[in-house]
Amino acid sequence: MDAALDVVGIxxxxxxxxxxxxxxxxxxxxxxxxxxxxxxxxxxQAIYAAMGPTVVTSGGSAANTIAGIASLGxxxxxxxxxxxxxxxxxxxxxxxxxxxAFRTPAATSGPATARCLIVVTHDAQRTMNTFxxxxxxxxxxxxxxxxxxxxxxxxxxxxxxxxxxxxxAFQEAAAIAHAAGGKVALSLSDVFCVERHRTAFxxxxxxxxxxxxxxxxxxxxxxxxxxxxxxxxxxxxxxxLSAVTRSxxxxxxxxxxxxxxxxxxxxxxxxxxxxxxxxxxxxFLYGLTRGAPLRACxxxxxxxxxxxxxxFGARPQVRLDELLAAxxx
Amino acid sequence: MDAALDVVGIxxxxxxxxxxxxxxxxxxxxxxxxxxxxxxxxxxQAIYAAMGPTVVTSGGSAANTIAGIASLGxxxxxxxxxxxxxxxxxxxxxxxxxxxAFRTPAATSGPATARCLIVVTHDAQRTMNTFxxxxxxxxxxxxxxxxxxxxxxxxxxxxxxxxxxxxxAFQEAAAIAHAAGGKVALSLSDVFCVERHRTAFxxxxxxxxxxxxxxxxxxxxxxxxxxxxxxxxxxxxxxxLSAVTRSxxxxxxxxxxxxxxxxxxxxxxxxxxxxxxxxxxxxFLYGLTRGAPLRACxxxxxxxxxxxxxxFGARPQVRLDELLAAxxx
Numbered sequence: 001m002d003a004a005l006d007v008v009g010i011x012x013x014x015x016x017x018x019x020x021x022x023x024x025x026x027x028x029x030x031x032x033x034x035x036x037x038x039x040x041x042x043x044x045q046a047i048y049a050a051m052g053p054t055v056v057t058s059g060g061s062a063a064n065t066i067a068g069i070a071s072l073g074x075x076x077x078x079x080x081x082x083x084x085x086x087x088x089x090x091x092x093x094x095x096x097x098x099x100x101a102f103r104t105p106a107a108t109s110g111p112a113t114a115r116c117l118i119v120v121t122h123d124a125q126r127t128m129n130t131f132x133x134x135x136x137x138x139x140x141x142x143x144x145x146x147x148x149x150x151x152x153x154x155x156x157x158x159x160x161x162x163x164x165x166x167x168x169a170f171q172e173a174a175a176i177a178h179a180a181g182g183k184v185a186l187s188l189s190d191v192f193c194v195e196r197h198r199t200a201f202x203x204x205x206x207x208x209x210x211x212x213x214x215x216x217x218x219x220x221x222x223x224x225x226x227x228x229x230x231x232x233x234x235x236x237x238x239x240x241l242s243a244v245t246r247s248x249x250x251x252x253x254x255x256x257x258x259x260x261x262x263x264x265x266x267x268x269x270x271x272x273x274x275x276x277x278x279x280x281x282x283x284f285l286y287g288l289t290r291g292a293p294l295r296a297c298x299x300x301x302x303x304x305x306x307x308x309x310x311x312f313g314a315r316p317q318v319r320l321d322e323l324l325a326a327x328x329x
Numbered sequence: 330m331d332a333a334l335d336v337v338g339i340x341x342x343x344x345x346x347x348x349x350x351x352x353x354x355x356x357x358x359x360x361x362x363x364x365x366x367x368x369x370x371x372x373x374q375a376i377y378a379a380m381g382p383t384v385v386t387s388g389g390s391a392a393n394t395i396a397g398i399a400s401l402g403x404x405x406x407x408x409x410x411x412x413x414x415x416x417x418x419x420x421x422x423x424x425x426x427x428x429x430a431f432r433t434p435a436a437t438s439g440p441a442t443a444r445c446l447i448v449v450t451h452d453a454q455r456t457m458n459t460f461x462x463x464x465x466x467x468x469x470x471x472x473x474x475x476x477x478x479x480x481x482x483x484x485x486x487x488x489x490x491x492x493x494x495x496x497x498a499f500q501e502a503a504a505i506a507h508a509a510g511g512k513v514a515l516s517l518s519d520v521f522c523v524e525r526h527r528t529a530f531x532x533x534x535x536x537x538x539x540x541x542x543x544x545x546x547x548x549x550x551x552x553x554x555x556x557x558x559x560x561x562x563x564x565x566x567x568x569x570l571s572a573v574t575r576s577x578x579x580x581x582x583x584x585x586x587x588x589x590x591x592x593x594x595x596x597x598x599x600x601x602x603x604x605x606x607x608x609x610x611x612x613f614l615y616g617l618t619r620g621a622p623l624r625a626c627x628x629x630x631x632x633x634x635x636x637x638x639x640x641f642g643a644r645p646q647v648r649l650d651e652l653l654a655a656x657x658x
Binding site: 058094095271 | 348349380383384387598646
């Protein structure tokens, strides 16, 4: 396959609004630490009013992954829905600034561009409150078949399963990708998201997914497994290729025949873990689409994740290709 | 004086838009590294379109200082002009989130809220392109006499001297502060700003300023001095109390009778020097308004500056009072 793009992502187009707070803030506002909660616009306004000074930067799980691949020098595309408002323009600027093809037209009516209000506690853990806004309208009609056909990998964001039209879009996108000779990757996104859509995810993986990304908790939740070893065995039976991230313990890459443990990359100070999994997937897919050995794919993932957890926000603040080059010298 | 507030700041109400770039970007766009350039809205749009992915966070020199003092637990107020638009709401949220009194009404017509497009190069140096927008309309009519009268220190931002009405506002604010028994502080802001307004600054300092903040280059430019010693001597003759910051070399506090060298605080990695001087002033004024010895004021300044240069953006990302408490344990 001589693809024009390495990876096209389909996901929520979100702008992140980030502030630090103590654990008492989470308790006061009924936010389970580490989770992603869906909220409506009025709750978004109430939480924002209560938050400390914020940093605003583009986010969205698959969008972060695509931005990471672009920052590594990969050729990328993105499909996601914003509104024609200021935050939508900011999202578009940031994802296209690194050369990503993003052609999904902005909605001209309906809810505003999505925002995720992220509370970062002193342990660098992030707790997310997402107002999906325009994202909730993404459906099969927004799929850009040409973009999907031109990519080696089509990357699907599990969070989209919270949106009625998106499950259908995923099925169609996977069919288009496979018909064109491409691979399909899926990120499980969130434990609660897995709990909400376990059966649908299992079916999707069995029928359509070639590469699966999950953190340890998500993978355990998917299989309702009691121990790590059982989970890995089940995963090995289900999926051709998977990567399970384990925070500071690195990751485990699982194929039909192999298990490869990959260490995390060193970080001077972990400030905000938002996007760690997204950027791991970025490095991994960058390596994979360049034909790198699986161990190297994992190392690229660790490197990209390490950059993004050193600061507020889930998008790289320096070019990852420069980081990679500096490391290889 | 039994003041209700420690410090009230008068300055530009700006939202910062930050991206990293290489030196070639600065050359290509004719930006002198390290400077602040005033730009119009169309140039702001052109630069933004050329910038990489951005981080957006409230800024403004005096506003950064006030936010820093508030984050340290000080009682603060701010006077500055935004428009009634999304960026203006963001600025207001961020400065009031820490308890700062900010009562200047937003303009309901005229130019948009100010933006500063900041390019951070790999040496952590920041180069700033400021569209002043609504800030340019700040004048004597916007002064909140009650706020100024209630503060121990009224802090003036030198950058405001680029705005015709602001020089007059400064004179009036200083008169109000002194009549109420308060002190007046001034930050010189920028070498080019000093070059543009040297005579006016000298007159302002002689007639109205009790506490002067400058970095080494600004202080040298103010006096057209050839060496550091000559500059310090002139400063000592002119100003009752001054603090001259010297980047990694720390700062020198100069009173009529004393010179105190203060080291910089350690930083794991200097990422973006934007706001270093602003946060030094924050720590210094926090100490001063609590009656701390001058050396301790300098140390508070070093601590606050160290937090802010460790990440993108000129506002603290954690509470400085918690940092201070952790250090004192």
